[in-house]
Amino acid sequence: MIKSLKKFSIFLASVALLVGLQSEAFAAKKSRTLSKTIKQDYVKCGVSQGLPGFSNADAAGNWTGVDVDVCRAVAAAVLGDSGKVKFSPLTAKERFTALSSGEVDILSRNTTWTLSRDADLNLTFVGVNFYDGQGFMVRKSSGITSTNGFKNGISVCTNTGTTTELNMRDFFNSKKISYEPVAFEKADEVVQAYDAGRCDTYTTDKSGLAAQRTKMKNPDEHIVLPETISKEPLGPAVRHGDQVWEDIVRWSLFAMIEAEEYGITSANADSLKTSENPQIKRLVGSEGELGTLLGLGNDWSLNIIKQVGNYGESYKRNIADTGILPDRGPNNLWTKGGLLYVAPAR
Amino acid sequence: MNFNTLRKSIPQIITIILFVSVIAYFWSNTYSNMEYYGMEFGYDFLKKAASFDIQFSLIEYDGSSPYYRAYFVGLLNTILVSVLGIFFATLIGLIIGISRLSKNYLVSKLAEVYIELFRNIPLLLQLFFWYFAVLRALPLPENAINFGDAIYVTIKGIYVPKFLWSNFNYFISSFIAAIIAGFIVFSYAKKQRENFGKHIPAFFISLGILVVFASSGFIFGLVDLEFEYPEIYNLSETVFNFRGGVTIIPELLSLLFALSLYTSTFIAENVRAGILGVGKGQKEAASSLGFTPGLTLRLVVLPQALRIIIPPTTNQYLNLTKNSSLAAAIAYPDLVLVFAGTALNQTGRAIEIITITMATYLTLSILISIFMNWYNRRIAIKEK
Numbered sequence: 001m002i003k004s005l006k007k008f009s010i011f012l013a014s015v016a017l018l019v020g021l022q023s024e025a026f027a028a029k030k031s032r033t034l035s036k037t038i039k040q041d042y043v044k045c046g047v048s049q050g051l052p053g054f055s056n057a058d059a060a061g062n063w064t065g066v067d068v069d070v071c072r073a074v075a076a077a078v079l080g081d082s083g084k085v086k087f088s089p090l091t092a093k094e095r096f097t098a099l100s101s102g103e104v105d106i107l108s109r110n111t112t113w114t115l116s117r118d119a120d121l122n123l124t125f126v127g128v129n130f131y132d133g134q135g136f137m138v139r140k141s142s143g144i145t146s147t148n149g150f151k152n153g154i155s156v157c158t159n160t161g162t163t164t165e166l167n168m169r170d171f172f173n174s175k176k177i178s179y180e181p182v183a184f185e186k187a188d189e190v191v192q193a194y195d196a197g198r199c200d201t202y203t204t205d206k207s208g209l210a211a212q213r214t215k216m217k218n219p220d221e222h223i224v225l226p227e228t229i230s231k232e233p234l235g236p237a238v239r240h241g242d243q244v245w246e247d248i249v250r251w252s253l254f255a256m257i258e259a260e261e262y263g264i265t266s267a268n269a270d271s272l273k274t275s276e277n278p279q280i281k282r283l284v285g286s287e288g289e290l291g292t293l294l295g296l297g298n299d300w301s302l303n304i305i306k307q308v309g310n311y312g313e314s315y316k317r318n319i320a321d322t323g324i325l326p327d328r329g330p331n332n333l334w335t336k337g338g339l340l341y342v343a344p345a346r
Numbered sequence: 347m348n349f350n351t352l353r354k355s356i357p358q359i360i361t362i363i364l365f366v367s368v369i370a371y372f373w374s375n376t377y378s379n380m381e382y383y384g385m386e387f388g389y390d391f392l393k394k395a396a397s398f399d400i401q402f403s404l405i406e407y408d409g410s411s412p413y414y415r416a417y418f419v420g421l422l423n424t425i426l427v428s429v430l431g432i433f434f435a436t437l438i439g440l441i442i443g444i445s446r447l448s449k450n451y452l453v454s455k456l457a458e459v460y461i462e463l464f465r466n467i468p469l470l471l472q473l474f475f476w477y478f479a480v481l482r483a484l485p486l487p488e489n490a491i492n493f494g495d496a497i498y499v500t501i502k503g504i505y506v507p508k509f510l511w512s513n514f515n516y517f518i519s520s521f522i523a524a525i526i527a528g529f530i531v532f533s534y535a536k537k538q539r540e541n542f543g544k545h546i547p548a549f550f551i552s553l554g555i556l557v558v559f560a561s562s563g564f565i566f567g568l569v570d571l572e573f574e575y576p577e578i579y580n581l582s583e584t585v586f587n588f589r590g591g592v593t594i595i596p597e598l599l600s601l602l603f604a605l606s607l608y609t610s611t612f613i614a615e616n617v618r619a620g621i622l623g624v625g626k627g628q629k630e631a632a633s634s635l636g637f638t639p640g641l642t643l644r645l646v647v648l649p650q651a652l653r654i655i656i657p658p659t660t661n662q663y664l665n666l667t668k669n670s671s672l673a674a675a676i677a678y679p680d681l682v683l684v685f686a687g688t689a690l691n692q693t694g695r696a697i698e699i700i701t702i703t704m705a706t707y708l709t710l711s712i713l714i715s716i717f718m719n720w721y722n723r724r725i726a727i728k729e730k
Contacts, residue, residue, distance in 0.1 A: 093691045100385060100694070121694040122385055143583035153579075153587045155502060160683065161691030165398040169409040181399050182597075184677045185687065193677075196482050197501050198596070200585055241382070 031244035033105050034078065034295060042084040045071035046104035049089040049186065052211040053324040054110045054130075063087050067108040069314040070129055070236050072307070073252040074106060077300040082307035091185055092161045096121050100239055106249055108236040110205065112163045117237075126250035128235040129311075131330040131339050133228035134167050135206040137213065140223050142200070147175075147227045150201075155180040157190045157199035164204050167230040191215055205232045210324045248294050254342040255301040259283055259310035261333055266309040269302060282346055290345060301345065311340065376697070391693045392417070398688055400679045402595055413689050420684035421706060427601050427680065428667040428710070434606035435666060436659070439613025444643070446618050457614070465611035469669055472608055476600035477676045484596070487578055487586040498576055502587065504594040505576035512570035517563050524559035528552030597678035601670065609666045616658045620651035652725055660718035664711045671707075681706060 037043055047055035047067055055065040063085075072082035090098050090109060099107040100122045110132075111117075113125040136156075138144045150172075158164045160183035172179045182199050184190045191212050194202035202209065206224060213219045236253065238246050259265075262280050264272055273286040281287035284302045291298035308314065312333075320326045332338025380387060392414040399409050403419045404426060445457040464472065484501040485491065491499040498505045511517060535548035563569030576591030624647050632642040673680035674687055686703045690696055 093687055096691065096694050097696045116692075139585075142581075142585045144585070149582055151581050153589050154581055155587070160677075161688045165688065166409075166692075169397065169399045173409070179399075181401050182677050183401070183679075183683075183688070185674060185683075189677070192478070193482075197486050198482065200581060200587070 031242050031295065033239075033242045033245040034248065037078055037105065041079060042086045043071055043075040043078065044088065044103070044105045045074075045085050046088050046090045046095055046098050046107040046109055047071070048109050049091065049188075051110060051187065051208060052214055053207065053319040053322060054211065055087070055089075055108070057087070057089075064318060066129060066314050066318050067110055067236070069256075069308050069318070070108045070249075070253055071106055073256055073304040074249055076303040076307045077252045077255075077294075077296055078248060080297070080299075080303055082303070092159050093185060096123065099123055099237060102239075105245065106236055106238055110208070110234045111237060112205075113233045113235050113237075114163060122240050123237045124240060124246055125235050125237045126246055127253045127342070128233040128339075129253055130207060130234040132205045132207045132232040132234055134164060134203060134230040134232055135209055135228055136225045137194070137202045137209045137222050138200065138225060140221055144201075145223075145225070147171075147225055147229070150175070150177055150179075152178045153180070154201060155182055155199040157182050157184070157194040157202045158204060159183065159187055159190055160185055162204075163230070163232065168203055171229045187212065188215075205234070207234075207319075207325060214322075214324065244295055248296065251294060251345060252300075252304055255283065255304050255345055256308065256314065257311045257333075257340050257342045258345055259301070259305045260312040260340075261335065264305055264310060265313060266306050269305045279344070279346065288346070380697075387697065388695075389698055391695055391698075394693075396689065396692075398692070400684055401677070402598065402679055413685075413693070416689055417681070417685045417702070420679060420681035423678070423684075424667075424670055424673075424680040424682075425710070427598060427605065427670050427673065427678070430602055431605040431609065431666050431670065432663050434602065435609040435613055435662070438606060438610035439659075440617055442610060443614035443617025444621070446614060447621060461611045461614055464607045465615075469604060469608050470672055470675060473600060473604040473672055473676060476603045477596065480603075481596040481600050487588055490578070490588075496573070496575055498578075498588060500588070501596070503596055504599065505588045505591045506594065507573040507575050508590070508592045510572045510574055512572075513563070513568055517560070517569045520559040520563055521556075524552075524556040527555045527559070531555070595678075597673070597676050600676060601673050601678050604672075605666050605669060608669075609662050612662045612665075613659055616655050616662070617651070619658075620653075620655035621647055623654045624650045649725070653722070656718060656722045656725075660715055660722075663714050663718065667710055667714065668707060 045068075047063065047065070050056050051065070053065055055063060055067040057063050068085075068087070071085045071087070075084045076082040088098065088104050090104070090107075095107055095109055095111065096117075098104050107123070108129075110130065111125075113128065117123065118125060136147060144150070154177065156168060156179050158168060158181065165181065165183060168179075168181065182193060184193065187204075187208075190202065190204075193199055195216050202212075204212070206228065209224050213222055213224075216222060236249060238249055258279075259269075262277065262283060264280060264283055269284055272280050273284050275281055275284075278287060282290060284305070285291065285299045289298060291300040294300065309317070315328060315331060320328070328338060330339045332340060334341035393412050395410050396413050396416045397409050398416075400407055400416065400419050402423065404422045405415075405419060407415055407419050442457045442460055445453050446461070448454045448457075482501065484499060487498075487500045487502060493499075496507050531546075531552045532548045535546040535551075538544045538546055564571070574590050576588040576593075578586050578588055581587050621643075628646055628650065629642055632646045633639075637646065670680060671682040674683040677683070681703060686699055690699045693699070
């Protein structure tokens with residue numbers, strides 16, 4: 001009797017241990033990136049080397065821009081403080097290796113979402129935070145007013161290793177015009193070469209053209225040609241293999257966009273906790289358990305909206321008020337005629 | 347095997363084991379990391395279409411060519427700038443090195459200033475200087491610096507006439523035949539000089555043969571040479587470009603300037619060391635035989651100095667070849683910019699591409715040193 005009691009208690013103990021271990025394992029969301037981020041207490045964010053409006057550091061080293069705001073949103077959601085981000089300026093050449101090797105955990109660097117990048121480069125795009133297209137910039141004095149005015153032998157300045165190089169080739173091939181590509185690694189070198197007259201035209205995403213024009217000697221001397229030669233959906237990317245982290249980054253971005261859709265701003269977020277609209281209540285965290293599903297606290301979206309603002313606030317602050325692109329164009333809510341239509345946070 | 351041999355070989359065995367385990371550790375670490383991040387390894391991507399164009403290429407290339415063709419374009423561009431750089435660096439280095447030893451105070455001081463200036467400023471800064479300060483300051487095509495309506499110097503490049511041969515094969519074969527004839531003349535003259543003491547002006551004879559052979563094509567109307575001159579045209583109402591002729595892009599030119607001038611300083615110092623290393627007695631003996639200083643230098647001092655000059659100069663050639671990779675800083679499409687830059691970024695295959703690039707530079711360097719070592723052995727004084 002004692003022998004079987006002993007056996008039974010051992011059996012009970014092992015069952016309890018197993019169940020305990022399993023619940024321990026199932027309780028925390030398994031994500032190496034998430035646990036690493038919480039442990040080091042900052043988010044590692046890969047950004048550009050200085051593109052006004054998207055990711056740019058001022059003289060004191062403070063980073064601002066819509067891409068910067070995506071990383072700040074993730075920091076607010078995961079760590080509760082949008083300031084806990086470490087920014088790594090990356091060239092177009094090193095950005096993908098930096099992400100896949102773990103040097104950064106989010107690549108928020110106005111990167112175009114393409115099939116080959118999604119499938120071949122071992123990363124996942126979590127969404128689009130800026131709908132753009134590639135264009136050309138020329139000097140007003142050249143007298144060229146459209147890409148139909150391009151002739152054989154035109155020299156084109158661009159960044160090396162980007163979709164710009166590929167699209168440029170497709171464009172000139174289709175028009176059967178021979179061109180001279182002058183490709184630099186750093187965006188500043190490209191701008192300087194074009195500004196000095198080494199190239200007849202400068203090509204990159206139209207938002208980049210608008211932003212870089214502010215850095216030129218005489219911004220008014222240059223015009224962006226009306227034609228858009230490609231789709232450039234720019235968005236943040238994460239590594240393959242960590243779905244939990246992927247969800248967190250994706251829904252941080254979506255939360256910002258949906259907050260604008262429901263009129264939640266950094267100013268009125270707290271007061272809307274008692275709103276009549278259940279979706280608003282979910283977005284400010286006074287209803288539902290969305291945070292737990294993501295592996296975060298339930299104030300994840302409230303922190304984002306209060307500390308970073310909704311998408312419209314971020315756009316206005318970084319791109320519209322700075323004079324880069326005052327008109328939101330396709331980067332407006334679907335209810336206002338734009339392309340921003342994200343899945344509902346519920 | 348007795349105890350002593352065993353004792354001596356134990357450190358060797360331990361070193362081998364340590365070495366192998368370090369390599370094995372790095373290998374397995376890389377492998378497990380790549381698996382963790384889901385990265386693939388393989389060289390199939392080289393056959394895929396590159397989809398990007400290259401500004402300057404010595405062979406046929408466009409965006410639909412595969413990546414391995416882009417690799418060859420980059421490689422040829424690297425070889426081009428390295429060969430030209432080695433040639434000019436040697437030429438300038440020789441002149442400056444000899445000038446440094448001149449009795450003329452002004453000449454030797456100028457050479458000294460040149461050496462100190464171009465040797466002590468970092469190569470990258472010199473490159474930036476040539477590209478951004480000098481060649482960027484050149485005028486736009488409409489105000490091009492004009493040399494006889496044939497050569498134009500602009501910010502977009504230097505345009506020179508293109509040689510249009512109508513029967514290039516004949517010309518080239520006559521040229522090669524002349525060179526072979528020249529070798530025969532030289533070895534015949536050498537035998538005559540060594541065995542009978544007779545002096546035959548081999549140099550002038552071979553020069554004459556070259557002129558006769560080369561112009562035979564033109565005289566008999568088999569070869570025709572025309573020039574395609576660069577001409578200016580309107581890209582738009584106010585923007586001009588040149589077409590026709592041959593374009594030398596400013597990127598290539600500034601890289602060539604920077605590499606040649608920088609490396610020539612080291613070669614100049616090597617030349618000076620070599621010449622000073624030849625015994626004073628040699629110069630005195632030569633002048634007592636009635637040699638002018640010029641002849642002494644050419645026939646007595648330099649051949650002996652070469653043995654001292656060549657090994658460190660080999661080093662400089664290797665340095666120049668590797669330094670050509672700085673092309674990435676100024677948009678010259680060399681191997682690093684095209685392959686380890688654009689191709690790496692588009693395909694994401696960092697490990698494969700970097701290993702190929704490193705292996706390529708290693709091979710280039712080894713080839714250069716093999717050739718220089720062969721030449722060094724050939725001109726070494728044979729003990730009789």
